[in-house]
Amino acid sequence: MSLECFDQEVFNLTNQELKRQCEGLEMIASENFTLPEVMEVMGSILTNKYAEGYPNKRYYGGCEVVDEIENIAIERCKKLFKCNFANVQPNSGSQANQGVYAALLNPGDKILGMDLSHGGHLTHGAKVSSSGKIYESFFYGVELDGRINYEKVREIAHIVKPKLIVCGASAYARFIDFAKFREIADEVGAYLFADIAHIAGLVVAGEHPDPFPHAHVVSSTTHKTLRGPRGGIIMSNDEEIAKKINSAIFPGIQGGPLMHVIAAKAVGFKFNLSEEWKIYAKQVRSNAQVLAKVLMDRKYKLVSDGTDNHLVLMSFLDRDFSGKDADIALGNSGITVNKNTVPGEIRSPFITSGLRLGTPALTARGFKEKEMEIVANYIADILDDINNVNLQKEIKQKLQVLASNFIIYEKAMF
Template sequence: MSYVLEENDPEILGFINQELERQNTHLEMIASENFTFPSVMEAMGSVLTNKYAEGYPYKRYYGGCEFVDKIEELAINRAKKLFDCAFANVQPHAGSQANCAVYSALLKPYDKILGMDLSHGGHLTHGAKVSLTGQIYQSFFYGVELDGRINYDKVAETARIVKPNMIVCGFSAYSRKLDFARFKEIAESVGAILMADIAHVAGLVVAGEYPNPFPYADVVTTTTHKTLRGPRGGLILTNNEEYAKKIDKAVFPGMQGGPLMHVIAGKAVGFGENLKPEWKEYAKQVKSNAKVLAKVLMERNFKVVSDGTDNHLILLSLLDKKYSGKDADLALGNAGITANKNTVPGEMRSPFVTSGVRLGSPALTARGFKEAEFEIVANKIADILDDITNTQKQEKIKSELKELALKFPIYNKAIF
């Protein structure tokens, strides 16, 4: 309990404690969310939040940076060791800003980007028209087949027609492995730069549980939360010295002013956790739990896109149901399961309604859930969706899942 907040702003403290209660009693299954380490939160809540440090280590525009220089240098070195690469920029405030900085560094306005279609599992910053990336650059898209998998021959054909300056491989809702070698082959065939956005799977990549985009990708971007369990933020990596210099200039002074030194310290702490031997066990469990989730739901006659998963997420297709992804999202929420509606291959509804639900395993795995717990949760999801209008059943399941959740507490209130 924070006595300072209790005295100075009890209203905010009340909301924080309510959110802590929600996180402890609900099941977090949004694939892009996770529970970070208490040590990361401690670093982020430190005096580092007071320090401006425009520039880079030992080349700042402000005085008094001798200690934050060492912190950023440590974050950089840990990131390079973690991803086995020559360069890391740890300053981007988010994955979206990391992506935009790479485009700014390596492309000119109206250059061509070929990325995964947002409605097929891509990300806004892969050229979606509603994003600045789709307004500053000419954006073209590849997608998935009705089986939920990328057809690389079609990607190659599109690349030959479009002749993009950059190909982006990455996703926010794709449950299979990306073939980085094939993407590199396609990029080289048309003279394009290859950027891999591994925001969703970075934690699996560093554990050896998902293919590494190096040495195929020219540039790699990621967030530092999601499967990495660090603080909210972005990261840019490359082995190309020329690109590295351009990326540094694009991040600062091109995209951002002062870096968030308290977040960079949190990144360093998170990378330290990722470098520990125990991290590999966590990543293995994330994948195993996702596979159990997919298996049980398919056994309960639900359609899982691509019939399974190779990573931390599954996409549930409800095209054969009378209800929508939005309906399912609300019903699951009523039962204490936090998920998100999502478009699916063959989508017939609007992006605001959708015909699917995305479910992920990282956050519950961080709490200590294993295969047995995921089997229980998967069956409860099926029970809810099989009788989606039954609010009494939703309330009953919410009570049962709360009892399960409280066996796996996240944080002790004392750390606040």
């Protein structure tokens, strides 16, 4: 029996979401369109199999086939990131980070991460997350120019003397200097942990500096710029750290791994290892640079005055409207983005003075520089007259026509 016949309510909502994704423009920097082949294996028979443990060391029988699948995912991940060890079992980036902390730290140990309001992530020590509750967290940030001041990071590290330093961000538009972070970590005797969830797809394509060999341990999601399934991974070149990571993930914080997702990770990694992937990643950066240039030409302030990666962070500190206002206006026009805090923030995290925009999803649809220039100018048009609802409706119709030339999925994947 088909889903349409069995549960028409969910079937209809799924198709509504398909329509939304096809007709609108997805510009949330952490979202992307995965491959149909990835979705195919995620909906496969593999979802039925429990496989607690690791390949050839399972606590369940009947794991001969899934052992091979997980080994393929591991080997492809190691090849992709040019590392000696990979754990492909984390269910998310947040759980991957939790696993790293559990492997290397004891409750109450000090960690130093990027401030959430400056572009960091909840799991980098934010007080509302477990990383800020279990461990004693301290923070570095960016200057008013939107860039990390590595000398200030060094000063803070020498004062705090953390056991672990986290580098990586969810809203930082510039290259991260992993070598400088390792220098600082070595000076204070800390582990260096690189969370590259946002930039992993650029890293493996050579479009962003590599965290190896500088980081002791690296985590990432497998979606975002990697375009794989929703999930997490952890990598290292240190044999002792590798053993601790495996124990921390299972039995430490997870039970049976999601074998259908691990298989989907393997499929995604195969795409990431292709020459086609390098072309895609290069286009992601090129599109982001076009987006940044047009917005700056239209007199909008960007944090750090541009971008080196897949995203731009707009600042409205000089405007009468907020990030939330901009988010709503663009949403009404068929452009999905997210409000974001900015350096020098004057509003609450629920309102914000900024907006984060990314190019991975539109690039996956086939958008190039010409289309990004069109979209960027529409964004500026909307924000220039932010309360003009009629203009928003008009632009939404125009963008639907544009989007119809770049359909990512012909039908829902059931």
